[in-house]
Amino acid sequence: xxxxxxxxxxxxxxxxxxxxxxxxxxxxxxxxxxxxxxxxxxxxxxxxxxxxxxxxxxxxxxxxxxxxxxxxxxxxxxxxxxxxxxxxxxxxxxxxxxxxxxxxxxxxxxxxxxxxxxxxxxxxxxxxxxxxxxxxxxxxxxxxxxxxxxxxxxxxxxxxxxxxxxxxxxxxxxxxxxxxxxxxxxxxxxxxxxxxxxxxxxxxxxxxxxxxxxxxxxxxxxxxxxxxxxxxx
Amino acid sequence: xxxxxxxxxxxxxxxxxxxxxxxxxxxxxxxxxxxxxxxxxxxxxxxxxxxxxxxxxxxxxxxxxxxxxxxxxxxxxxxxxxxxxxxxxxxxxxxxxxx
Numbered sequence: 074x075x076x077x078x079x080x081x082x083x084x085x086x087x088x089x090x091x092x093x094x095x096x097x098x099x100x101x102x103x104x105x106x107x108x109x110x111x112x113x114x115x116x117x118x119x120x121x122x123x124x125x126x127x128x129x130x131x132x133x134x135x136x137x138x139x140x141x142x143x144x145x146x147x148x149x150x151x152x153x154x155x156x157x158x159x160x161x162x163x164x165x166x167x168x169x170x171x172x173x174x175x176x177x178x179x180x181x182x183x184x185x186x187x188x189x190x191x192x193x194x195x196x197x198x199x200x201x202x203x204x205x206x207x208x209x210x211x212x213x214x215x216x217x218x219x220x221x222x223x224x225x226x227x228x229x230x231x232x233x234x235x236x237x238x239x240x241x242x243x244x245x246x247x248x249x250x251x252x253x254x255x256x257x258x259x260x261x262x263x264x265x266x267x268x269x270x271x272x273x274x275x276x277x278x279x280x281x282x283x284x285x286x287x288x289x290x291x292x293x294x295x296x297x298x299x300x301x302x303x304x305x306x
Numbered sequence: 307x308x309x310x311x312x313x314x315x316x317x318x319x320x321x322x323x324x325x326x327x328x329x330x331x332x333x334x335x336x337x338x339x340x341x342x343x344x345x346x347x348x349x350x351x352x353x354x355x356x357x358x359x360x361x362x363x364x365x366x367x368x369x370x371x372x373x374x375x376x377x378x379x380x381x382x383x384x385x386x387x388x389x390x391x392x393x394x395x396x397x398x399x400x401x402x403x404x405x
Contacts, residue, residue, distance in 0.1 A: 091386030123321035141316035151323035161331015236398030243393025249356035266361040289354025290347035
């Protein structure tokens with residue numbers, strides 16, 4: 074009989090493999106843009122290890138100048154990553170049995186790992202083996218491909234021409250629809266998209282992520298049938 | 307291969323800010339009720355967050371919006387890797403056609 078730990082690690086890797094595959098062009102572009110801003114491959118490795126958050130690393134590289142504006146960069150990272158607070162609150166009770174391992178575990182909480190873990194939690198408990206299997210696999214791929222991007226530089230001259238920049242939105246669409254629970258999910262997605270787009274147009278910075286997410290949750294509360302609330306309670 | 311101390315300081319500052327966002331949800335959850343409206347909101351959170359992150363990129367222009375719609379339809383039927391391939395292929399084709 075196969076050990077449950079090995080089987081859960083394998084499940085984590087298998088579940089997160091498609092998002093990791095879609096992330097590769099994004100990671101390569103991130104690394105090459107960092108190199109174009111004068112960051113060394115070692116610095117890209119340090120950022121991908123210590124920060125390990127794709128969207129905020131992209132934003133940081135676009136804001137990077139020399140000497141590095143540490144406070145501005147930290148504030149921008151904080152803002153775009155504020156969604157992690159909501160994600161962490163949602164996953165917290167599903168990983169509380171990790172004990173002290175929760176604290177390293179959350180470092181591996183990217184959108185992708187969180188999304189596959191939330192989906193698994195709909196069917197069965199999340200084990201540390203599953204979480205760290207998915208998390209460390211994505212983490213390693215992120216190091217490898219961002220550093221490779223920095224070393225090789227801008228080897229794809231116009232990534233937009235091949236639609237490579239769209240791999241990232243495409244995987245997020247697929248991950249979001251993985252939570253489709255019939256038509257009651259439609260108003261949540263519509264509200265979230267609409268508010269995110271409007272706030273993105275009107276407000277500089279990364280507030281649109283938080284605004285869209287909260288709008289989706291607000292609509293879920295408003296449209297929930299009393300029976301659902303009772304069932305949830 | 308070198309690391310500039312000021313760059314490292316900026317990277318560590320970003321890392322601390324990011325880890326704070328990751329860990330604070332754990333403490334916030336202990337103060338939230340596990341039932342009722344908050345539960346409904348947290349259950350809706352995964353699709354809401356993922357949608358909000360990408361909506362501006364998907365609705366950036368007509369080619370992206372149409373490719374986004376094709377991707378949505380594909381996502382109901384096909385495995386993730388196929389969805390990504392269809393999204394990338396359709397946006398490249400639409401951009402070529404629409405200029």
